[in-house]
Structures are given as C-alpha cells and as structure tokens.
Amino acid sequence: MLRDLLGQVKNRVAGHDEPPGGRLDVLAEDLRSLERTVSDLRMEVQALRAALGAQETAPAAAAAPKRRGRKAEKAEKAAPVARIEVREEDCIGCGTCVDFAPTVFAIKNNGRAHVISQDGPAEAIEDAIRGCPTSCIVRVT
Numbered sequence: 055m056l057r058d059l060l061g062q063v064k065n066r067v068a069g070h071d072e073p074p075g076g077r078l079d080v081l082a083e084d085l086r087s088l089e090r091t092v093s094d095l096r097m098e099v100q101a102l103r104a105a106l107g108a109q110e111t112a113p114a115a116a117a118a119p120k121r122r123g124r125k126a127e128k129a130e131k132a133a134p135v136a137r138i139e140v141r142e143e144d145c146i147g148c149g150t151c152v153d154f155a156p157t158v159f160a161i162k163n164n165g166r167a168h169v170i171s172q173d174g175p176a177e178a179i180e181d182a183i184r185g186c187p188t189s190c191i192v193r194v195t
Contacts, residue, residue, distance in 0.1 A: 092149070099153045136193040138179060142166045144190035151191055154182035159191075167191075 062084065138158065140151070147165040151158075158174035159167050159182060167190075183191045 096149060096153055100156070103153075136195045137172055138169050138183075139192055139194050140167045140169055141190040141192060142168065144188045146188055148187060150185045150187065151182040154178050154185055158182070 140159070142164075145166040147161055147167065149161055149167070151167050152161060155174050155178040158169060158171050158179055160170045162168050183193075
C-alpha cells in the first residue's frame, strides 16, 4: 500500500500521471498523505518494539548470569571492534535504521541518517544493516 502510494507520487512528479485541477496542490497533498502514513507506521513499529522489549527483558532478568572462562574473555578483548557508519551520500533518509535501532541511529536535519551511538542491541543493529534499502550502513574496523 505504501509503495503503491509512493509510486503514484513519483509518476505524478515525473509527469506520467497528470492529476486533474492543479498539479502542485495534488502533489503536495499526496506528499503530506505519504508523510502521515510513514509517521503512523513508525509510531506503530516503536510501540511494538517497546512491547517486545518488555517481553524479552522479563525472562532475561530472572536468568542467572553465565560464567565465562578466561579464553572467552581473551578472545573478546583480542577481536577488533567494528564501528558502525552511515555513508550519507547513499542514504535516502527512509528511517528504517531508526525504526530498528533508535538508540544507535537518528535522522539529521539534512534528512540523512547518522550514527548517534556505537552502543546498542547487536540484533537491532544487524536488523538495521539488513533492512537498509540502500545498504549505506557499514561496519568499519
């Protein structure tokens, strides 16, 4: 549904589908409608993530911490730490990364994503990397 609406707006901007009675007014309304839909979807995703996070943390709090040996600790210390970066020139500002990992990514005033913290849930960061439509989120060692 969202992709269909985006396709309609793109066709109108390209002039392939001339709207009746004033092109700019119709395009502006289409864009506002698209922005409202995206905003609503983001809020729903954030609410679902919050609910899921509450469910995941309850069992984890009750579990006893795992004991680890020295070899595992040395391996963690020896492994190079990769940083997350966003290639802003490739970013389209869709906000998918923010939806997956809001403590790691944010959208700048220029409409492009950037990293605000290197600390965040590893699974959420991986989801953001995999979910990015332009593959502009990269790991740098």
